[in-house]
Amino acid sequence: MGPHPAVAAIRLAVRRVLHDILTEHPSPPSRPADAPQQPVPITPYDPYAPCEPYGAAPAPRPRPAGEVPPPPPPPLVLVACSGGADSMALASALAFEAPKLGVRAGGITVDHGLQPGSDVRADEVAQRLRDLGLGPVDAVAVHVGPASDRAAHGASYTGGGGRRVGPEAAARDARYTALDAAAERHGAAAILLGHTRDDQAETVLLGLARGSGIRSLSGMAAVSGAGGRYRRPFLQLDRQTARKACLVQSLPVWDDPHNTDPAYTRSRLRHEGLPALEKALGKGVVEALARTAQLSRDDADALDTWARQAADSVRDAAGRLECAKLHALPPAVRRRVLRRAAIDAGAPAGSLFARHIEEVDRLITGWRGQGAINLPGKVVAQRQGGRLVIRQG
Numbered sequence: 352m353g354p355h356p357a358v359a360a361i362r363l364a365v366r367r368v369l370h371d372i373l374t375e376h377p378s379p380p381s382r383p384a385d386a387p388q389q390p391v392p393i394t395p396y397d398p399y400a401p402c403e404p405y406g407a408a409p410a411p412r413p414r415p416a417g418e419v420p421p422p423p424p425p426p427l428v429l430v431a432c433s434g435g436a437d438s439m440a441l442a443s444a445l446a447f448e449a450p451k452l453g454v455r456a457g458g459i460t461v462d463h464g465l466q467p468g469s470d471v472r473a474d475e476v477a478q479r480l481r482d483l484g485l486g487p488v489d490a491v492a493v494h495v496g497p498a499s500d501r502a503a504h505g506a507s508y509t510g511g512g513g514r515r516v517g518p519e520a521a522a523r524d525a526r527y528t529a530l531d532a533a534a535e536r537h538g539a540a541a542i543l544l545g546h547t548r549d550d551q552a553e554t555v556l557l558g559l560a561r562g563s564g565i566r567s568l569s570g571m572a573a574v575s576g577a578g579g580r581y582r583r584p585f586l587q588l589d590r591q592t593a594r595k596a597c598l599v600q601s602l603p604v605w606d607d608p609h610n611t612d613p614a615y616t617r618s619r620l621r622h623e624g625l626p627a628l629e630k631a632l633g634k635g636v637v638e639a640l641a642r643t644a645q646l647s648r649d650d651a652d653a654l655d656t657w658a659r660q661a662a663d664s665v666r667d668a669a670g671r672l673e674c675a676k677l678h679a680l681p682p683a684v685r686r687r688v689l690r691r692a693a694i695d696a697g698a699p700a701g702s703l704f705a706r707h708i709e710e711v712d713r714l715i716t717g718w719r720g721q722g723a724i725n726l727p728g729k730v731v732a733q734r735q736g737g738r739l740v741i742r743q744g
């Protein structure tokens with residue numbers, strides 16, 4: 352008899368991602384047991400050979416012709432685990448699938464230090480990961496400082512005003528910094544995150560409420576971070592499946608009280624907003640929102656590419672933006688060109704909102720002699736003759 356359907360589903364999701372990682376970081380081919388050993392040439396002992404100076408690192412032994420270099424170690428994949436149901440299910444699937452594919456698998460849990468006893472819990476989670484057979488496993492304590500505007504990990508949770516704000520964002524920043532450091536320390540090829548389809552639906556709704564275009568509707572990417580470090584195998588899987596997989600495998604899980612605390616926007620959305628939407632619109636809302644994320648991402652990527660190509664064609668020989676050519680572009684492409692120009696001039700991406708770009712756009716489409724527009728980062732946009740000048744002033 353095969354595994355429970357929930358367990359089969361989480362394993363399949365992880366197996367697919369491990370296959371992708373292996374394609375990008377091929378494992379050394381395993382030598383069949385009966386393959387002939389490569390003879391290792393023996394260097395004759397030379398008593399007159401010069402000695403290494405004391406304390407110096409030994410010089411690498413020149414490899415005799417014909418000696419096969421040692422194979423690189425198989426890629427290491429870490430699971431980022433809070434101890435919650437989603438990431439515990441992910442850890443169990445990784446522990447099951449990785450050895451079968453010749454991948455090394457470890458884990459990391461981050462202690463944000465925001466609740467009493469969080470250090471003890473982090474140690475417990477680390478032990479559970481080791482009990483699953485994962486290694487190396489780290490429990491890392493972080494200091495949660497003020498939140499930044501950075502949105503570099505494919506997730507962008509914000510408050511209603513558009514800025515990434517509050518303790519949630521600050522904890523996330525500290526967590527990703529710790530995860531990045533762990534990946535560097537261990538030379539990991541990837542870090543798996545347990546975001547599910549339900550998390551994706553919530554992220555899309557938060558983006559919708561922000562009203563800043565299809566990029567914010569595109570939710571979290573399946574692959575993100577430096578060099579595609581972060582992978583989200585469960586983005587197509589619902590939260591109930593992950594929880595069920597933990598239940599049938601008797602995996603203890605920790606339910607973060609923040610997840611049910613109505614003080615948090617995401618928690619209200621999860622427990623009040625989405626159920627109300629499902630009641631009004633019927634089942635399938637979560638699935639539809641997750642599909643919206645994927646479609647929006649594809650559209651946003653295409654428009655970004657178009658805008659990158661258009662950016663050169665709207666400049667004069669001196670590299671200045673020509674208003675007439677900007678005017679001829681479709682609005683979605685023009686706004687992207689303007690946004691990119693403002694960022695290149697020094698405006699911080701996280702503080703540049705749709706309303707800023709709309710004002711700059713009016714210099715092109717609604718020109719009636721307006722003055723200069725002040726943008727974040729002391730960047731100024733103004734129309735001079737038929738040119739749009741955006742620079743730090």
Ligand SMILES: Nc1ncnc2c1ncn2[C@@H]1O[C@H](COP(=O)(O)OP(=O)(O)OP(=O)(O)O)[C@@H](O)[C@H]1O
Binds near residue numbers: 460
């Ligand atoms: N303290 C932590 N240490 C390590 N990884 C974490 C931690 N918190 C969250 N993560 C990672 O980020 C993912 C998303 O976390 P988030 O808090 O948004 O969701 P969650 O619903 O609480 O997830 P989970 O049920 O896995 O705890 C988790 O699945 C996990 O991979």
